[in-house]
Amino acid sequence: MIRLTDHLVIISFDCLSALDFPILKDLPHFQTILNKGTYVENVETIYPSVTYPCHATIVTGNYPNRHGVINNTLLQPGRLSPDWNWYRDCIYGTTLYDEVKRANLTTASLLWPVTGKANIDYNMPEIFANRPWQNQILVSLKNGTPSFQLDLNKRFGHIRKGLNQPELDDFVLESTVHTIKTKKPNLLMVHFTDLDTQRHYHGFSSEEASAAIHRHNRRLGRILEALHEGGIYENSTVVALGDHSALDENKAVNLNVLLHKKNLITTNVKGKIINWQAYCKSCDGSAYIYIKDKQDPSLLNEVKNLLDSLLDDPNSGIEQVFTGEQAAEKGADGRCAYMIEASRGYYFLEDFEGEYIKTITREDAAADKKYTLACHGYSPDKENYGTIFMAAGKGIKPNTLPSIRLIDEGPTFARLLGVSLGNTDGRIVEEMLAI
Structure with missing residues (x-):
């Protein structure tokens, strides 16, 4: 050539x-x-x-x-x-x-x-x-x-x-x-x-x-x-x-807080994760939901019901939910159980304690690099x-x-x-x- x-x-x-x-x-x-x-x-x-x-x-x-x-x-x-x-x-x-x-x-x-x-x-x-x-x-x-x-x-x-x-x-x-x-x-x-x-x-x-x-x-x-x-x-x-x-945002969604409350993430007395059954892995404007045992129907249903309830809430910060198969069709990791897309103005973090949604200020962004005022990771759509x-x-x-x-x-x-x-x-x- x-x-x-x-x-x-x-x-x-x-x-x-x-x-x-x-x-x-x-x-x-x-x-x-x-x-x-x-x-x-x-x-x-x-x-x-x-x-x-x-x-x-x-x-x-x-x-x-x-x-x-x-x-x-x-x-x-x-x-x-x-x-x-x-x-x-x-x-x-x-x-x-x-x-x-x-x-x-x-x-x-x-x-x-x-x-x-x-x-x-x-x-x-x-x-x-x-x-x-x-x-x-x-x-x-x-x-x-x-x-x-x-x-x-x-x-x-x-x-x-x-x-x-x-x-x-x-x-x-x-x-x-x-x-x-x-x-x-x-x-x-x-x-x-x-x-x-x-x-x-x-x-x-x-x-x-x-x-x-x-x-x-x-x-x-x-x-x-x-x-x-x-x-x-x-x-x-x-x-x-x-x-x-990139898109401007000022609200961080911490889905792991809810997974922790449901005992799908377990911690020790020092607040460190010692085990997990389901975990939200952030990609900033989107996130993967991984389930340790995808063959467990009750675990899959519990996570699906949680995501469905959040999708019905206009203030949840979640715009779309994709199955692993749908994520693969979009070129993402098909090994996930689900993939979630943030609404405009929101992005995902991996905190498992504290608030489900945290409003980000300029002071937060200046003090801690996990907090941002604009990010990417969103769907090309x-x-x-x-x-x-x-x-x-x-x-x-x-x-x-x-x-x-x-x-x-x-x-x-x-x-x-x-x-x-x-x-x-x-x-x-x-x-x-x-x-």
């Missing part, structure tokens, strides 16, 4: 929304991409629309129930800081970077989710120290390319302030610019989370979110400049995309919830497309680099390619 480009740079601006276009079209560096390439007005995300499943979909072309990354975090009831799907092994089947590497091309990745211990030439995976005894730098080094990361941390580590934004993205930007100039990879994947962070803690249309979009414009400009300085701009393709949108895609450069023709799906991006990227992801849920978007 003929390669359509020599260098593909995929820039994920986490939580960039189709609704951001009125701002993006007036920013000079986004204008550069929009004026020269293909712009997709609306990209249908996946279910659940959270970051790790989304990024696994982007590099596989498959829905979560097929690539295996069905949520950000693992099912670990009661653990305050559950482990995430950090590792390449969490993904079933092949990926874009696997196929590019197999074609003897060079790969690089900077804070791209689900790349821990991946076979990537220059890899700084997104992984963080979630245990008191762990060190952030060492955790990253252990799961990526040590020499590459040590060099970047020596050069630019002073920019970081832990995982705080916007300093983290500023560090990632300098690392990206340096990687382009010195490594000139055939595939470069970079993940920026500044906008996502600001929307979580300040709201979708907040001044802080707007400021993050303007910072992203400057970051995009620096990347374009680095391609020029590295002498590879004319042979490169630049993609700027979002993985999901939610109104005004699409994300965005734009690409320009070698192999891309000028075009405006009304819509594609997130699952279509991976196969299209593979075609640009002359490789294949095989039989995928998504398709190659031929309409944007200069073949």
Whole structure:
């Protein structure tokens, strides 16, 4: 298969929304991409629309129930800081970077989710120290390319302030610019989370979110400049995309509080979970309901009756209930007993003590990171919830497309680099390619 480009740079601006276009079209560096390439007005995300499943979909072309990354975090009831799907092994089947590497091309990745211990030439995976005894730098080094990361941390580590934004993205930007100039990879994947962070803690249309979009414009400009300085701009393709949108909310639903009251979650005298029969696993705007023994009809009926009663209550915060089979049809984890979708203004937490519904204030969001003022994870069917895609450069023709799906991006990227992801849920978007 003929390669359509020599260098593909995929820039994920986490939580960039189709609704951001009125701002993006007036920013000079986004204008550069929009004026020269293909712009997709609306990209249908996946279910659940959270970051790790989304990024696994982007590099596989498959829905979560097929690539295996069905949520950000693992099912670990009661653990305050559950482990995430950090590792390449969490993904079933092949990926874009696997196929590019197999074609003897060079790969690089900077804070791209689900790349821990991946076979990537220059890899700084997104992984963080979630245990008191762990060190952030060492955790990253252990799961990526040590020499590459040590060099970047020596050069630019002073920019970081832990995982705080916007300093983290500023560090990632300098690392990206340096990687382009010195490594000139055939595939470069970079993940920026500044906008996502600001929307979580300040709201979708907040001044802080707007400021993050303007910072992203400057970051995009620096990347374009680095391609020029590295002498590879004319042979490169630049993609700027979002993985999901977000919706404002100020009420947290804690279904586990009700499951706890029904003794389907049991705790010890210290208030720690020691056993569970049913558990609500949050995906922010949606949630999985897992039942330990799905062969127990009385247990299934008890949970179903509870969900039915909540669905009848307009103030329950639950908009829809899906069976496991229906969840699988939407691309989510069919192993769940049920999947629930939050009403607008609500999202799900996993608290099992306290109030069933907690109203979130700005003070709550500032004090505790589990509380947010805007989030994602909702169904792609939610109104005004699409994300965005734009690409320009070698192999891309000028075009405006009304819509594609997130699952279509991976196969299209593979075609640009002359490789294949095989039989995928998504398709190659031929309409944007200069073949």
